[in-house]
Amino acid sequence: MSGSPRQTASVVRLAQELIRRPSRGGIDDYGPVLAVLEEWLTARDLPHRRLYDDTGGLVGLLAEVAGGRPGPWWALDACMDTAPFGDEDAWSFSPVCGDVVDGWLLGRGAADSKLAASMFCHIAAELRGRADELRGGLAVLLDVDEHTGGFGGARAYLSDPAVPRPAGVMIGYPGVDEVVVGGRGLWRATVAVHAAAGHSGSSRVTVGAVSRAAHLVRLLDETELPGAEGEFPLPPKLSVTSCHGGQGFSVVPDLCELGVDVRTTPGFDARAAEALVRAAAAELDARLPAPRPTGITPVAAWPAFRLAEDEQPAAALLDAAAREGLPVRAKTAGPSNIGNLLAGEGIAATAGFGVPYEGLHGVDERAGLKDLPAVHAIYLRAVLTLLS
Known part of the structure; x- marks a missing residue:
């Protein structure tokens, strides 16, 4: 033919x-x-x-x-x-x-x-x-x-x-x-990490939003994801794809935003991805408290x-x-x-x-x-x- x-x-x-x-x-x-x-x-x-x-x-x-x-x-x-x-x-x-x-x-x-x-x-x-x-x-x-x-x-x-x-x-x-x-499907979200703003030269110890965001990135990177299961041959995958916060050198910023991309599978779907990221954010807020809790805004989800x-x-x-x-x-x-x-x-x-x-x-x-x-x-x- x-x-x-x-x-x-x-x-x-x-x-x-x-x-x-x-x-x-x-x-x-x-x-x-x-x-x-x-x-x-x-x-x-x-x-x-x-x-x-x-x-x-x-x-x-x-x-x-x-x-x-x-x-x-x-x-x-x-x-x-x-x-x-x-x-x-x-x-x-x-x-x-x-x-x-x-x-x-x-x-x-x-x-x-x-x-x-x-x-x-x-x-x-x-x-x-x-x-x-x-x-x-x-x-x-x-x-x-x-x-x-x-x-x-x-x-x-x-x-x-x-x-x-x-x-x-x-x-x-x-x-x-x-x-x-x-x-693989996907679940994507913007994560807003907050802190108290301050002067970088202040004698008071201030953990800024960028530092808190870096800690969250580490928590996410260290989270163990399940492997491939059943007839679906690929495992899920999590990536932090963007980080935006701060300006110049003299101000400790009060906001840093992360982009998080999770590639999902039938056994680890969008709901599981969101639960994982929210759990990591809750752990960050418990370890390093801030004036406002970490905010998570889902932006896309496909099965x-x-x-x-x-x-x-x-x-x-x-x-x-x-x-x-x-x-x-x-x-x-x-x-x-x-x-x-x-x-x-x-x-x-x-x-x-x-x-x-x-x-x-x-x-x-x-x-x-x-x-x-x-x-x-x-x-x-x-x-x-x-x-x-």
Whole structure:
């Protein structure tokens, strides 16, 4: 079922045009890059529309292929916004060149995930001509609010009562050796550590907020977390990711704020993470009393998720890869991703399978094209399995 050279060339051409329209998350106007897709979809008579958030902000594009028979809908998802360029002088080519050199597609978004977006649009176009024989339908979600962490396109898609809710989603993050079937969740909080302010030269002993925060960091770092349990292969992980407090040298500060990120698992969820951090804060306040107790403000929580290899859509994608002769393994990812958001909505998701890549979120981002025909064929086979 591997794609023809002509079809592969068409996927690459569209991806090149997308790369040449910069769409850095929170920086660029997304209109131009979505316009390229809209023109392409319109030319192939594929129904599509823009997605907007509650404030009217543009957050994505949705294309749909309705089958001729009743059945569940499924979705393919690829982000159209990208990471920033970083230091452009460090790149050996322009981040928006979109060139193909020695079998690699070059530029920001080549790997994450404009090549996947192009491939998914081509799959939708292939299905359009045989829609009558399909059950349910296929949605292609192209989110331009992914790298911001807002996932506005996905949220707008799922909250629209007029749109069929998908039974499962396959996300086109790159990586040819693995199908990501799960990921750790997260619980994040800002921790406000207080103290009595004072002069750093005072003869009175003053334990400032920064010193108290350092003590809390030590307590958190020394806390023993459980190991991996059951079928979920990764243990939880706690990291203190930021520390802000004080100014200059002559004042002992009365406030220091910490950022705490806990990667959660089914056996150690958001509730357990919050309880751990609150216990450490209570211990700090007991050992080193302050005028105000340590404050904890949760800012985000996503559940961990993992599909069994015989659950859809993981089963269809793994089986399609095996039939195409491409050896892949199921993987549970350490970082969280949009699959966690979908899991929170009760929607099964795979969160990564695609072409090889280099420079993801770094300099000289590129996507390998040698395996593109096989990857394309695998996704097409998986979609046909789900819709048949």
